Amino acid sequence: MAGNVIYRGPVTTGWQPRTISDKTVAGAYLPGTFVEAGATTLIQLTTALAKLPMILTNMEFKDQDIDTAYASGDTGVAYHLEPGQIYQARLAAATYAKGAPLTIGAAGRLTAATAATPVVAFFDDTPGAYSAGALADVIIANTYTVPAA
Structure with a gap:
């Protein structure tokens, strides 16, 4: 089901997903891919083994849509994952x-x-x-x- 946002819900609970937004991306990554937080950068994952995965989202406030990749060095926004979301x-x-x-x-x-x-x-x-x-x-x-x- 195509949509224009990465986080899909549920939104009826009043709960807001927690994000990280103080690190730059270490490559030209697309929203909707999985990353982990390094010391100063968000690094794209290739495995879930022994990782704390997060999902990269778009910077809506900067008019970035979900099909536009970040440029390497941009400040990224990623969601912390929670079961059931x-x-x-x-x-x-x-x-x-x-x-x-x-x-x-x-x-x-x-x-x-x-x-x-x-x-x-x-x-x-x-x-x-x-x-x-x-x-x-x-x-x-x-x-x-x-x-x-």
Whole structure:
């Protein structure tokens, strides 16, 4: 379900997601990708293993939309994740089923979780094939590791 914001809710609780906005981005990153906070920069993740993942959002107050990448060195804004919250996140190219467990892969994009990978979110959008970098709704998981088969 396409939308024009990264944070999708629920907004009826009066709760506002917590953000970090005092670090620059270490590359030309797109909103909807996963990052972590380094000492002075937001660094794009390629794994969820032993990480505190955050999701990069756009700077609405500067008229940046969700399809416009940050320039390296820009001050970034990223959400701290909380289980049960819904975000639009960028996906790796694949076919996704409703409720599919997802982990963080290359370019900070979500991909199917496999054995021994931490589940960060569940797919919550229209099932089917998605191209690399496409946005889709996901529900943040209470992270766990997929058990070996």
